Amino acid sequence: MVVGLATSYATAMALTIRESPVVAVAELIIRITPGPVAERLIRLVGQLDKPLLILGILLFVLAMGAVAGVLARRSVLKPMLVWLVLAALGGTAVLVQPGASVIDILPVLVGFVTWLAVLSALAKPLVTERHHPELESRERRVFLMVAGVFGLAAIGIAGAGRVVGRGRRHVAESRRLLRLDGVTRPPAPANTAIGLPGVAPWQTPNDDFYLIHTAISVPAIEPMDWTLRIHGLVDRELTLTFNDLVSRQLTESWITLNCVSNPVGGDLVGNAWWSGIRIADLLEEVGLDPSADCILQTSEDGWNCATPLSTLTDDRNALLAVAMNGKPLPIEHGFPVRTIVPGLYGYVSATKWVVDFEVTRFSEVAAFWTERGWSEQGPVKIASRIDVPRSGEDVPVGDVNVGGLAWAQHIGIASVEVAVDGGAWQPAELARTPNADTWVQWALTVSLDEGEHELRVRAIDKDGLEQTGVRRDVVPDGATGWHTIEVRATQES
Ligand SMILES: Nc1nc2c(c(=O)[nH]1)N[C@H]1C(S)=C(S)[C@@H](COP(=O)(O)O)O[C@H]1N2
Numbered sequence: 001m002v003v004g005l006a007t008s009y010a011t012a013m014a015l016t017i018r019e020s021p022v023v024a025v026a027e028l029i030i031r032i033t034p035g036p037v038a039e040r041l042i043r044l045v046g047q048l049d050k051p052l053l054i055l056g057i058l059l060f061v062l063a064m065g066a067v068a069g070v071l072a073r074r075s076v077l078k079p080m081l082v083w084l085v086l087a088a089l090g091g092t093a094v095l096v097q098p099g100a101s102v103i104d105i106l107p108v109l110v111g112f113v114t115w116l117a118v119l120s121a122l123a124k125p126l127v128t129e130r131h132h133p134e135l136e137s138r139e140r141r142v143f144l145m146v147a148g149v150f151g152l153a154a155i156g157i158a159g160a161g162r163v164v165g166r167g168r169r170h171v172a173e174s175r176r177l178l179r180l181d182g183v184t185r186p187p188a189p190a191n192t193a194i195g196l197p198g199v200a201p202w203q204t205p206n207d208d209f210y211l212i213h214t215a216i217s218v219p220a221i222e223p224m225d226w227t228l229r230i231h232g233l234v235d236r237e238l239t240l241t242f243n244d245l246v247s248r249q250l251t252e253s254w255i256t257l258n259c260v261s262n263p264v265g266g267d268l269v270g271n272a273w274w275s276g277i278r279i280a281d282l283l284e285e286v287g288l289d290p291s292a293d294c295i296l297q298t299s300e301d302g303w304n305c306a307t308p309l310s311t312l313t314d315d316r317n318a319l320l321a322v323a324m325n326g327k328p329l330p331i332e333h334g335f336p337v338r339t340i341v342p343g344l345y346g347y348v349s350a351t352k353w354v355v356d357f358e359v360t361r362f363s364e365v366a367a368f369w370t371e372r373g374w375s376e377q378g379p380v381k382i383a384s385r386i387d388v389p390r391s392g393e394d395v396p397v398g399d400v401n402v403g404g405l406a407w408a409q410h411i412g413i414a415s416v417e418v419a420v421d422g423g424a425w426q427p428a429e430l431a432r433t434p435n436a437d438t439w440v441q442w443a444l445t446v447s448l449d450e451g452e453h454e455l456r457v458r459a460i461d462k463d464g465l466e467q468t469g470v471r472r473d474v475v476p477d478g479a480t481g482w483h484t485i486e487v488r489a490t491q492e493s
């Protein structure tokens with residue numbers, strides 16, 4: 001049990017910026033404990049509440065280890081069930097943490113596999129020698145010795161994990177202490193809300209913002225160690241430190257970020273208040289060779305993408321962003337600096353942990369996703385989705401509120417329309433947006449008779465382009481098609 005806790009702790013420390021699964025369980029318990037109960041307990045033990053909780057969990061887990069050990073005398077399967085239940089609890093606690101990602105489950109898996117392996121290694125000799133009483137005391141000594149060695153190894157593993165992870169935790173602390181002059185945190189403009197419950201909020205909180213990256217362990221970069229080198233087809237190469245960057249003119253803007261892998265109706269899209277430095281200004285400083293047509297951006301983790309120069313030099317706010325929703329970038333979202341280009345999918349533009357800009361030509365470069373069959377150019381396609389009602393939901397007969405979001409970045413949405421059962425397109429009411437680079441909430445009321453109905457949505461942009469109903473897959477340059485849902489109108493509901 002101890003060895004499994006140690007490997008799981010070491011994995012969490014070394015690979016993620018999160019605490020160990022035991023701490024996640026403690027946090028979950030705190031979250032689900034009713035207020036009055038928690039208050040009474042805290043009055044009882046005061047400041048010791050959290051250490052005692054962790055100690056309690058560890059004692060419980062150790063007791064379960066003893067139970068698994070006893071069970072292992074008679075059965076191979078039963079102790080496995082004990083480990084499985086514990087791993088499921090730990091896994092659940094880890095995954096319900098705000099901002100959790102799939103990788104956070106890895107420490108739990110490592111601990112689970114360790115439990116299985118170590119218990120079977122320790123218990124096997126004891127099980128086979130059970131019927132030879134004269135051997136038992138010797139076997140027992142061997143068992144205790146081996147268990148002791150494993151125990152010491154566990155302490156070593158946990159310690160090593162802490163040392164490896166110290167850098168990561170230090171970066172988290174640097175981020176917490178970082179003050180960025182000029183970064184503001186305005187509330188979402190009031191008229192951006194359509195006021196229909198169930199529609200995703202217009203401003204996406206950092207913890208709910210979708211995460212896409214190829215890195216297993218996300219880069220941990222101290223702001224003071226960060227540099228960006230701008231080179232290639234330029235007149236004057238430039239290497240910027242973090243202080244160089246943030247001492248420049250700051251630009252802030254509401255921008256919606258889209259993933260090319262977002263299926264029709266999907267949620268790999270979010271809208272935030274970004275603060276950063278305009279890339280166009282930096283490129284003016286370095287001077288561009290007229291033969292250049294793109295920038296090959298590279299992340300500290302080696303991921304790269306090629307972005308058309310035209311989108312980095314025109315009047316849109318293509319940014320080297322340092323803050324998201326008024327806070328330094330969360331580490332998983334690219335701390336300390338990432339790129340944000342309104343109107344382009346993330347895979348061709350939104351480099352997190354960006355450290356290198358090579359001004360070059362598309363014909364000269366191969367980028368991570370374009371080498372894997374995705375399109376070289378990735379402008380965001382016009383899209384709309386229905387958030388309310390949910391597909392498959394029962395709704396009352398009569399008036400039903402329908403609502404969702406739509407976007408046509410850098411052009412803007414002119415109208416959104418809904419059709420019931422393939423009938424006439426009915427115009428929805430639109431909320432407002434501060435600019436054309438964000439999504440817009442929409443809603444309307446439709447009238448439904450009893451029975452099954454199909455609702456679909458389409459958007460029309462300010463250039464008059466109608467969103468196509470032709471269904472296309474996300475590969476190679478983004479999905480198309482109308483988001484269509486099915487609901488049942490009933491008298492009872
Ligand atoms: N370093 C790095 N940056 C990256 C990626 C990545 O895999 N590695 N993925 C890109 C993709 S495909 C998208 S959609 C956005 C997602 O940004 P987010 O995770 O902050 O939402 O980041 C982009 N930047």
Ligand SMILES: [Mo]
Nearest residue numbers: 259260346347
């Ligand atoms: Mo993406």
